[in-house]
Amino acid sequence: MSILSAKVKAVLSGDTVILTNAKGQERTLSLAYISAPRLKREGDEPFAFQSREFLREQLVGKVVQFQILYAIPTTKREYGKVIIPNGPVFPDDVISEGWAKVREEAGKKEEDESLLAYLDKLRAAEGDAKTAGKGLWGKGGQIESISDLPDPNALVQQYKGKKIDTIVERVLTGDRLIARLMLSPTRHIQTMVVLAGVRAPATKRTTPEGKEVPAEPFGTEAHQFVEARLHQRKVTTQLIGATPQNQLIGIVIHPIGNIAKFLLDAGLARSNDQHVTLLGNDMAQLRQAETEARNARKGVHQGATSAAPTGAQQEAELTVVRVLNAETIFLRSRSGEERKVTLSSIRQPKPSDPKQSPFGAEAKEFLRKKLIGKHVKVTIDGKKPPSEGFEEREVATITLNGKNIALTLVEAGYASVIRHRRDDPDRSPDYDALLLAEEAAQKEEKGMWSPKPPAAKQYQDYSESLQKAKMEASVLQRQRKVQAVVDFVRSGSRFVVLVPRENAKLTFVLSGIRTPKPARNPGDTAEPFGQEAYDFANRRCMQRDVEIDVEDTDKVGGFIGTMYVGRENFARALVEEGLAEVHAFSAEKSGHINELSAAEKKAKEARKGMWHDWDPSQDVDDEAETVPQNGTNSEATEAARRKDYRDVVVSHINEDGKLMVQQIGTGTTGALTTLMQAFRDFHLNKANAQPLPGPPKVGDVVSAQFTEDKEWYRARVRRVDRDAKKVDVLYIDYGNSESLPWSSLRPLTQPQFSVQKLKSQATPAVLSFLQLPIAPQYLQETVGYMRELTDGREMVANVDFVDQDGTLHITLLVPGTPSIEQSINAEIVREGLARVPQKLKAWERSASDTLGSLKKLQEEAIENRKGMFEYGDIGDDD
Numbered sequence: 001m002s003i004l005s006a007k008v009k010a011v012l013s014g015d016t017v018i019l020t021n022a023k024g025q026e027r028t029l030s031l032a033y034i035s036a037p038r039l040k041r042e043g044d045e046p047f048a049f050q051s052r053e054f055l056r057e058q059l060v061g062k063v064v065q066f067q068i069l070y071a072i073p074t075t076k077r078e079y080g081k082v083i084i085p086n087g088p089v090f091p092d093d094v095i096s097e098g099w100a101k102v103r104e105e106a107g108k109k110e111e112d113e114s115l116l117a118y119l120d121k122l123r124a125a126e127g128d129a130k131t132a133g134k135g136l137w138g139k140g141g142q143i144e145s146i147s148d149l150p151d152p153n154a155l156v157q158q159y160k161g162k163k164i165d166t167i168v169e170r171v172l173t174g175d176r177l178i179a180r181l182m183l184s185p186t187r188h189i190q191t192m193v194v195l196a197g198v199r200a201p202a203t204k205r206t207t208p209e210g211k212e213v214p215a216e217p218f219g220t221e222a223h224q225f226v227e228a229r230l231h232q233r234k235v236t237t238q239l240i241g242a243t244p245q246n247q248l249i250g251i252v253i254h255p256i257g258n259i260a261k262f263l264l265d266a267g268l269a270r271s272n273d274q275h276v277t278l279l280g281n282d283m284a285q286l287r288q289a290e291t292e293a294r295n296a297r298k299g300v301h302q303g304a305t306s307a308a309p310t311g312a313q314q315e316a317e318l319t320v321v322r323v324l325n326a327e328t329i330f331l332r333s334r335s336g337e338e339r340k341v342t343l344s345s346i347r348q349p350k351p352s353d354p355k356q357s358p359f360g361a362e363a364k365e366f367l368r369k370k371l372i373g374k375h376v377k378v379t380i381d382g383k384k385p386p387s388e389g390f391e392e393r394e395v396a397t398i399t400l401n402g403k404n405i406a407l408t409l410v411e412a413g414y415a416s417v418i419r420h421r422r423d424d425p426d427r428s429p430d431y432d433a434l435l436l437a438e439e440a441a442q443k444e445e446k447g448m449w450s451p452k453p454p455a456a457k458q459y460q461d462y463s464e465s466l467q468k469a470k471m472e473a474s475v476l477q478r479q480r481k482v483q484a485v486v487d488f489v490r491s492g493s494r495f496v497v498l499v500p501r502e503n504a505k506l507t508f509v510l511s512g513i514r515t516p517k518p519a520r521n522p523g524d525t526a527e528p529f530g531q532e533a534y535d536f537a538n539r540r541c542m543q544r545d546v547e548i549d550v551e552d553t554d555k556v557g558g559f560i561g562t563m564y565v566g567r568e569n570f571a572r573a574l575v576e577e578g579l580a581e582v583h584a585f586s587a588e589k590s591g592h593i594n595e596l597s598a599a600e601k602k603a604k605e606a607r608k609g610m611w612h613d614w615d616p617s618q619d620v621d622d623e624a625e626t627v628p629q630n631g632t633n634s635e636a637t638e639a640a641r642r643k644d645y646r647d648v649v650v651s652h653i654n655e656d657g658k659l660m661v662q663q664i665g666t667g668t669t670g671a672l673t674t675l676m677q678a679f680r681d682f683h684l685n686k687a688n689a690q691p692l693p694g695p696p697k698v699g700d701v702v703s704a705q706f707t708e709d710k711e712w713y714r715a716r717v718r719r720v721d722r723d724a725k726k727v728d729v730l731y732i733d734y735g736n737s738e739s740l741p742w743s744s745l746r747p748l749t750q751p752q753f754s755v756q757k758l759k760s761q762a763t764p765a766v767l768s769f770l771q772l773p774i775a776p777q778y779l780q781e782t783v784g785y786m787r788e789l790t791d792g793r794e795m796v797a798n799v800d801f802v803d804q805d806g807t808l809h810i811t812l813l814v815p816g817t818p819s820i821e822q823s824i825n826a827e828i829v830r831e832g833l834a835r836v837p838q839k840l841k842a843w844e845r846s847a848s849d850t851l852g853s854l855k856k857l858q859e860e861a862i863e864n865r866k867g868m869f870e871y872g873d874i875g876d877d878d
Helices: 048-059 092-096 113-132 152-159 219-230 259-265 273-295 357-371 405-411 431-443 466-479 530-541 570-576 584-590 593-605 633-641 669-684 776-790 824-830 848-863
Strands: 003-013 016-020 026-031 063-072 077-083 144-146 164-173 176-184 187-195 234-242 248-254 315-323 328-332 338-343 375-384 393-400 482-491 494-499 504-510 545-553 559-565 645-653 659-663 701-705 712-721 726-731 737-741 745-747 763-767 795-802 808-813
Touching: 003 026, 003 048, 048 092, 092 113, 152 234, 152 248, 164 187, 164 219, 176 248, 187 259, 219 248, 219 259, 234 273, 248 259, 248 273, 259 273, 273 431, 315 357, 338 375, 338 405, 357 393, 357 405, 393 405, 405 431, 466 504, 466 545, 466 559, 482 504, 482 530, 494 545, 504 570, 530 559, 530 570, 545 584, 559 570, 559 584, 570 593, 584 593, 645 776, 645 808, 659 808, 669 712, 701 726, 763 824, 776 824, 808 824, 824 848
Parallel strands: 026 077, 144 187, 187 248, 338 393, 504 559, 763 808
Antiparallel strands: 003 016, 003 063, 016 026, 063 077, 164 176, 164 234, 176 187, 234 248, 315 328, 315 375, 328 338, 375 393, 482 494, 482 545, 494 504, 545 559, 645 659, 645 795, 659 763, 701 712, 701 745, 712 726, 726 737, 795 808
């Protein structure tokens, strides 16, 4: 009988081992003449584990010699001896220590004297062990061993933070083991354990349908790597969690360290993002090991490409100019170039999720307060290709004072973390920290993880109507400087602002200045320096915290006043840059005339902006009026005709382009304000809430409650619907109209409110020398442009003619610009939104110079295909 050599791969029981040769071939060898207790799934026999452990500790992983003594022909099972060179012999030591019994039938058919003598030796050793009470001959020996876990998470919680002695019974794949967790000397659990922090390639397997699925690249190598180091080895396990399939997740510590790290070092696994929150800071060591393997192109990383930053193109110092939402911001470089980036690896509260969407506005405001106007460091982490309607996006890590702003958002509960694909390199370098922060925010129920929705903040638009604007203006005027946020920039001097304390949204117009108009639509032409003024305002004010000082309201609900950006009067900043000119009347009214005039003088002297070609010799007094002394008769007539100047505001523009104007000045505006205050006080007294004595009649002047602000105003009944009990009314002091139920009317019999006491303040008017378009689409654009030109302005109306019904034919002028070429009438013709009528009335024909100027502008509009002339001049019936 020859003596062979092999390595012990495993010990199945106290009497059976698995051997492998140098080629990896396996053979099972049972120890001759003995029988040990069996390990069974339904329950181990007494002392079975202890018997197996005695042999396992002696043999596993060692190179031994073995000798075949006999074999069973029917089963071809081999029996023999195992010898550790210069060490113990088995089964001799097993019997001596009492961990197995000599078979009763052993040697009955044996004729070899030497083997019979060997059997006698074994039986003698068995007797000595029995007498000494060793091994099987002792007491107890029963171990409770289970394999079904009813509640894995409960087990994790019970043993969290503790190290459990473990024997790896089998290695299934590179990251999955069957392990015997020795919870106590008498209680064991045999179950699957998933290695924490890694994901190894799959090994070859067969589906339940019998289909063979090949191993993934390096799946077999990963399995062999772990098996060679852990199979039937004693390790320690620290349970940290459970998979969705209720498999335990654990850190398995080999005698020289965490097996997961060794797998990553060898490039035979990738780190597992799903375990970051379970491992915490321990994940950093695994990430580092993976990075080193990737850089060395080991194993699964053989085809990896470098994604190292490329210097200045990847990192930069930029300024945050706008926050679009809680994940996307706009940045500006020193050269003025803007770029849009998305914060890496995070997602704003989902608008489609009813639990998260209410936090979207809060999250955006949180980010705005943190970043707007700040200088930040930007590192581009990659690009996201176009998908699901989204354009290609740059993803970036943005740090402010060394702190990743995305991490700040997640910590506050205002963003969630994207679960990247395993091979997605375009992720945040602080990805693990983001996942940990998200878990902490969820546990603490911060932000969108709170079970309570945020208090809804609804901003009411007080610029929707003049009535609402005046009501809110009276409140803001008492407060003086009010904290606000610029929500939108419409032009250099016109903004939409939010007043959080009042839950108010306002259209805010800077007083004391006039800025050139920017282009309204793509393709439009802006006034000189209009776009520059807009860009300057957008850069300095967009989404900034500001202070506003409300002085007045305009005729359509805009709030006029001073805006302070960083304690600086922004109107002064515009003027100083040559991007606005001083409007003397309103500047005087606001009290900033000296400050603004000094800024304008400074801009002129520096030839900035609109003053780039300023000639001091051509400066004239704004109040001077030039009248030709030696002109022709027509010039003299023209000068004489234009003499009825009135200060007005346009209070309403009808859809057909007809105006309602209020004359301002002593005895008009003040009287109306006084009357409206008394009118409001009168109607607040419930004793005065008297309904109409009977059905209203056309022509009656009544008190009507305006639908939008529920305030009461003087109105004239224009139409009565007796069946529906509704009336159409015209508000006589403002010119707008609406349909109301009879219940919204009260009698106006009080003499202090009568039209005899104060006549109707809204006077009908039309723009002189203009024929508005007939086509609805052009008429609508014309009316919109008229509203834009007159919005927020106190104007001068030259009354050219008065119809018999009292309608004024007027030329509207901005104070200080008496030229017809600069009138509102001319602006509308210049934009192709009205034409000079061909059939002229007598008083119109006398204004030959005015008509000549307007016709010249009309020809330019036709030539440039503007407005109603976009298809050319098609005549009066357009």
